[in-house]
Amino acid sequence: QKKSQVKYNYLGDNENKPGLVVVKNMKIIGLHCSSTDLHAGQIALIKHGSRLKNCDLYFSRKPCSTCLKMIVNAGVNRISYWPADPEISLQNEASNPITTDDAKLDAKAVERLKSNSRARVCVLLQPLVCYMVQFVEETSTKFDFIQKIAKSQPDSNTDFYTACRQERIKEYESLFLISNEEMHKQILMTIGLENLCENPYFSNLRQNMKDLVLVLATVAASVPVFGCFGFYNSEPQRTNETDHQGLPQEIARHCMIQARLLAYRTEDHKTGVGAIIWAEEKSRSCDGTGAMYFVGCGYNAFPVGSEYADFPHMDDKQKDREIRKFRYIIHAEQNALTFRCREIKPDERSMIFVTKCPCDECVPLIKGAGIKQIYAGDVDAGKKKADISYMKFGELEGVNKFTVMEGGVNELMVSQNPMLGIGAHGTKSSNSIIIVGDMLGYT
Numbered sequence: 106q107k108k109s110q111v112k113y114n115y116l117g118d119n120e121n122k123p124g125l126v127v128v129k130n131m132k133i134i135g136l137h138c139s140s141t142d143l144h145a146g147q148i149a150l151i152k153h154g155s156r157l158k159n160c161d162l163y164f165s166r167k168p169c170s171t172c173l174k175m176i177v178n179a180g181v182n183r184i185s186y187w188p189a190d191p192e193i194s195l196q197n198e199a200s201n202p203i204t205t206d207d208a209k210l211d212a213k214a215v216e217r218l219k220s221n222s223r224a225r226v227c228v229l230l231q232p233l234v235c236y237m238v239q240f241v242e243e244t245s246t247k248f249d250f251i252q253k254i255a256k257s258q259p260d261s262n263t264d265f266y267t268a269c270r271q272e273r274i275k276e277y278e279s280l281f282l283i284s285n286e287e288m289h290k291q292i293l294m295t296i297g298l299e300n301l302c303e304n305p306y307f308s309n310l311r312q313n314m315k316d317l318v319l320v321l322a323t324v325a326a327s328v329p330v331f332g333c334f335g336f337y338n339s340e341p342q343r344t345n346e347t348d349h350q351g352l353p354q355e356i357a358r359h360c361m362i363q364a365r366l367l368a369y370r371t372e373d374h375k376t377g378v379g380a381i382i383w384a385e386e387k388s389r390s391c392d393g394t395g396a397m398y399f400v401g402c403g404y405n406a407f408p409v410g411s412e413y414a415d416f417p418h419m420d421d422k423q424k425d426r427e428i429r430k431f432r433y434i435i436h437a438e439q440n441a442l443t444f445r446c447r448e449i450k451p452d453e454r455s456m457i458f459v460t461k462c463p464c465d466e467c468v469p470l471i472k473g474a475g476i477k478q479i480y481a482g483d484v485d486a487g488k489k490k491a492d493i494s495y496m497k498f499g500e501l502e503g504v505n506k507f508t509v510m511e512g513g514v515n516e517l518m519v520s521q522n523p524m525l526g527i528g529a530h531g532t533k534s535s536n537s538i539i540i541v542g543d544m545l546g547y548t
């Protein structure tokens with residue numbers, strides 16, 4: 106957080122960095138966060154221009170009037186935001202009354218823009234489904250990152266995971282929750298959410314916010330910082346060529362967390378897989394994500410528009426081959442490629458992050474699409490199975506492969522690119538994407 110305070114100094118003491126997800130026709134077309142010069146809303150305007158028309162925007166902080174007037178003007182459909190401290194902070198009232206006056210004036214202007222605009226400006230936060238927190242907790246420890254560390258540290262059980270989770274929870278709570286109830290109430294009143302200030306609505310709101318922060322911290326903890334474990338190239342690196350250079354570990358980890366979040370949206374009741382594609386522009390742009398720009402994301406699901414019982418859900422243990430799922434399910438990588446919002450350019454370093462080892466159906470697709478790097482979990486790697494096999498990934502040449510390994514000091518990747526990543530979610534819109542942009546901001 107200290108680092109982010111330095112990074113976002115331009116915002117002044119009274120402003121908080123926002124994250125933003127842009128969704129068009131239920132598909133994510135942009136992931137943005139503030140840069141040193143611009144707010145996320147301004148960046149989205151520069152990037153998408155009039156393509157923002159009819160888009161849904163998910164802000165991790167209620168946007169300031171400067172951003173709101175432009176995005177309302179562009180004709181967006183809905184602006185949803187996380188109901189805590191807004192972009193122009195209202196939190197440090199006592200310490201700086203002058204800036205707080207400005208913040209209050211800005212909140213008023215935002216309300217006026219809201220009431221006079223066609224766009225819907227709202228809070229979409231809902232309670233999480235029952236047992237969601239427990240489910241995420243259980244499945245997180247099964248991720249191969251945790252499993253690999255646990256194997257190499259047989260005595261530690263998963264203590265390191267618990268410690269990492271606690272750390273993340275603390276970090277995220279301080280970023281996204283307002284610990285003082287009275288202050289939270291005051292802020293809600295000032296930003297036009299008086300309706301949420303009475304109990305039981307107020308306590309429910311706080312609980313829902315807390316639960317969501319807990320879920321995201323838990324998912325993030327499944328890709329922990331531990332010793333020299335990280336994403337390393339399985340083949341000897343030619344470090345002088347940028348295409349072969351890996352991302353700094355913290356960014357690779359960050360993008361893998363995004364892929365892990367996507368995996369929870371799966372339509373396969375047995376195995377969730379998430380994939381996200383980022384690329385690096387040759388020239389550094391204005392974006393808060395540095396040279397990195399979002400290309401596409403997806404998770405494994407049945408063809409778009411199908412209903413629950415349209416296709417078989419059985420795996421290869423089912424004797425009757427006709428009612429197995431594999432001929433119907435669209436893989437995470439396939440959805441990410443299909444619904445990408447940008448072209449994959451041959452002269453740019455493009456990279457896909459997948460939570461599972463890419464299968465024999467997906468490996469040629471990824472290579473054929475011109476993606477330069479694959480960051481992957483290694484569940485099933487090298488396995489020959491009845492339906493979907495995982496043999497081709499190991500043999501794949503011409504694409505750099507980074508998997509979870511314990512790296513030596515000499516192998517640590519030292520790319521200097523100050524790239525930032527922000528959170529993503531599924532091709533469906535979701536309440537939780539409101540905060541993911543900021544939550545997973547590279548702090």
Ligand SMILES: O=c1ccn([C@H]2C[C@H](O)[C@@H](COP(=O)(O)OP(=O)(O)OP(=O)(O)O)O2)c(=O)[nH]1
Nearest residue numbers: 373375376378405420434436437463464467493
């Ligand atoms: O590169 C890949 C490989 C698989 N999948 C999806 C397809 C399927 O929905 C799920 C699991 O596939 P698989 O058939 O390998 O495993 P399973 O049937 O769920 O379980 P088991 O490992 O017991 O065979 O992962 C992807 O999205 N991308």
